[in-house]
Amino acid sequence: MSGRYKRELMTYLLFDYEGIEEHLEKMAAKGWFLDIPGNTIWKYREGEPAKVKYAVTYVPQASQFDPEPVAEQKTLEEFCAEAGWQKVGDFLQAQIYMNRRPDPVPIETEEEVRLEVIRKAMQKSFVPANLVLTLLMVFNLAIGAVGFFSDPLSLLSGYGSLLTVVFMPAGTAVVAANLIAYYVWLHRSAKSVASGGRCASPRLVRLLNQWELPVIGVYFIGMVVGIAGEGNSAGARYMVFYMIGFFGLIALLNGTKNFMKKRKASRGTNIAVFIIVDIIGAFIMVAIVSWLAFSAGPSDYAEPDPYAPEIQETFLVKQISGELESPNIGYEVNEIKAEVLFDWCLEKRVLQETYRGIYTETPDTAWNVDRCYYRSLGSWEEWLLVKDNCIIEIQNREPLTAEQKKIILQQLGL
Amino acid sequence: MPREKFQTLTEQMFYILLCLRKECCGMDIMAEVSEITDGRVSVGPGTLYNLLEQFVQAGMIRETKVEGRRKSYILTQKGAVTLREEFERLRKQTADYVRLVNGED
Numbered sequence: 210m211s212g213r214y215k216r217e218l219m220t221y222l223l224f225d226y227e228g229i230e231e232h233l234e235k236m237a238a239k240g241w242f243l244d245i246p247g248n249t250i251w252k253y254r255e256g257e258p259a260k261v262k263y264a265v266t267y268v269p270q271a272s273q274f275d276p277e278p279v280a281e282q283k284t285l286e287e288f289c290a291e292a293g294w295q296k297v298g299d300f301l302q303a304q305i306y307m308n309r310r311p312d313p314v315p316i317e318t319e320e321e322v323r324l325e326v327i328r329k330a331m332q333k334s335f336v337p338a339n340l341v342l343t344l345l346m347v348f349n350l351a352i353g354a355v356g357f358f359s360d361p362l363s364l365l366s367g368y369g370s371l372l373t374v375v376f377m378p379a380g381t382a383v384v385a386a387n388l389i390a391y392y393v394w395l396h397r398s399a400k401s402v403a404s405g406g407r408c409a410s411p412r413l414v415r416l417l418n419q420w421e422l423p424v425i426g427v428y429f430i431g432m433v434v435g436i437a438g439e440g441n442s443a444g445a446r447y448m449v450f451y452m453i454g455f456f457g458l459i460a461l462l463n464g465t466k467n468f469m470k471k472r473k474a475s476r477g478t479n480i481a482v483f484i485i486v487d488i489i490g491a492f493i494m495v496a497i498v499s500w501l502a503f504s505a506g507p508s509d510y511a512e513p514d515p516y517a518p519e520i521q522e523t524f525l526v527k528q529i530s531g532e533l534e535s536p537n538i539g540y541e542v543n544e545i546k547a548e549v550l551f552d553w554c555l556e557k558r559v560l561q562e563t564y565r566g567i568y569t570e571t572p573d574t575a576w577n578v579d580r581c582y583y584r585s586l587g588s589w590e591e592w593l594l595v596k597d598n599c600i601i602e603i604q605n606r607e608p609l610t611a612e613q614k615k616i617i618l619q620q621l622g623l
Numbered sequence: 624m625p626r627e628k629f630q631t632l633t634e635q636m637f638y639i640l641l642c643l644r645k646e647c648c649g650m651d652i653m654a655e656v657s658e659i660t661d662g663r664v665s666v667g668p669g670t671l672y673n674l675l676e677q678f679v680q681a682g683m684i685r686e687t688k689v690e691g692r693r694k695s696y697i698l699t700q701k702g703a704v705t706l707r708e709e710f711e712r713l714r715k716q717t718a719d720y721v722r723l724v725n726g727e728d
Contacts, residue, residue, distance in 0.1 A: 292653060
C-alpha cells in the first residue's frame with residue numbers, strides 16, 4: 210500500500226444508496242478505498258485494486274453530532290459483521306459497509322423494510338434541511354421578483370444584476386429539485402415495492418446532480434467577470450471573497466463539530482455550539498469580506514469626476530447616467546435593445562412612485578421627443594422622455610427653458 | 624387494496640418468527656433460517672435487525688435476555704397467532720393449487 214490519499218466531492222443524494230454503492234465499487238476496482246466519508250468531501254486511501262461489494266444502509270437514530278455511534282448503529286454493525294460486512298464509515302444517517310466475499314448475502318434483502326428505513330432516515334435530516342433551504346430560496350426569489358417587476362431597467366442594464374435575476378429562479382429550482390426528486394423516488398419506489406419489485410433507481414437525478422456544481426461554478430465565474438467588466442471591481446472582489454469566506458465557514462463548522470465529538474460532548478451541546486459558531490462566524494465572515502472588498506482594495510470611486518457618465522450595458526439594455534454641468538441636471542438614458550421589452554420597461558418607470566409622485570403625460574413640444582412625462586415637488590422637476598427606443602429621465606432643480614432642453618438632448622446625443 | 628402491516632408475512636418474516644418459537648439470539652437467526660431452508664431463503668443483517676425491531680414494537684416477539692449487545696427473543700402469543708394464521712393461509716393456497724391443478728391433470 211503506497212499510503213497515498215485523495216479527496217473527492219460527494220455529489221450523490223443521501224437516499225441514492227445504489228449510486229453510492231456503484232461508485233465505491235468502481236473506485237475500489239481502480240485501487241481507491243473509502244477511508245472517511247464526510248458530508249461533502251470523501252477521503253480515499255490507495256490500495257490494491259479489488260473487486261469488493263459495498264452496501265449503504267440507514268440508521269434513522271444516528272446523528273452527525275453524536276460523540277460516538279448510537280446503540281442502534283453498534284448493534285447493526287454486529288449483525289453485519291456476522292455476514293462478513295465490515296463497516297467503513299457513516300455520514301448523516303447513512304452507514305457504509307464493505308464485503309470482500311465473492312457473493313455475500315446483501316445487507317438488505319427485503320425492499321419494503323429498506324424503503325421504510327430510508328423514509329424514516331430522510332425525515333431526520335434530508336427533508337428538513339432541503340425544505341428550509343427551498344423556503345429560503347423561494348423567499349429570496351419573491352423579494353427579487355418584487356424588485357425586478359417594479360423596476361426592470363435597473364436589473365437588465367448590468368450583467369451582474371442580470372445574471373442574478375436569472376440565477377435566483379435557477380438556483381431555487383435546483384434546491385427544490387432535490388426535494389422533489391426525493392418524493393418522486395419515494396412514490397415510484399413505494400409503487401414498485403407494493404407489487405413485489407425493488408426500490409426505484411434515481412439515475413436521471415444522479416446525472417443532473419453530477420453536473421450541478423460545475424454549472425454553478427461556471428455561472429459564478431461569469432457573474433464575477435460580468436460585474437468586474439462593468440468597472441465594479443469592488444463588487445467582483447466581494448463575490449470572490451464571499452465564496453472563500455463561505456467555504457472557510459463550512460470548514461470551521463465541521464472542525465467545531467468534530468472537536469466537540471472528540472471531547473465527547475452530547476448531541477444537544479454539539480448542536481447548540483454549532484449554531485452559535487455558525488451565527489457569530491457568519492457575521493464575522495461578512496464583516497471581514499466587506500472590509501477586504503471595499504476598504505482594503507483599490508477603490509472604484511477614488512477620484513470621481515462628477516460629470517463623467519457611468520455606463521452599464523447588456524445585450525438587452527444600455528444605460529448611461531450622470532450629471533451635466535450646464536445646464537445642471539441629472540440624467541439617465543436607457544436604450545432598450547430588445548423591442549419586446551420596451552413598453553413594459555416604460556410602463557414600470559412611468560408608474561414607479563417616488564416621494565415626488567408618479568409621472569403624468571404632458572404635451573411639452575419643447576423637448577421634441579415622441580412622448581413626454583412630468584412630475585415635480587417644489588422646485589424639483591423630473592422629466593421622462595421617450596425618443597425612438599430610448600427612455601430618458603432628467604432631474605433639474607430650476608425650471609428649464611426651451612433652449613436648455615434642446616441643449617440637453619444635444620449633449621446626450623439624442 | 625394496501626396490505627396492513629403483518630397482515631400477510633413475507634418469506635423472511637415467516638422464517639424469522641418460526642425460528643423464534645424457541646428463545647434465540649437475534650444474530651443467530653440468519654444462520655438458522657439458512658439452515659432450515661437449505662440455503663433457499665437468506666435474511667440480510669440489515670433486514671433482520673429492522674424486522675426484529677418492528678416485531679418487538681408490534682408485540683409479536685419480546686426480548687428475553689440482553690448480554691452486552693446480544694439480545695435474545697422469543698415469540699409472544701400475538702406472534703404465535705400471526706404465524707399460525709399465515710400457515711393456514713399458505714395451507715389453503717396449497718390446497719387450492721392441488722385441487723385445481725391435480726383436478727386438471
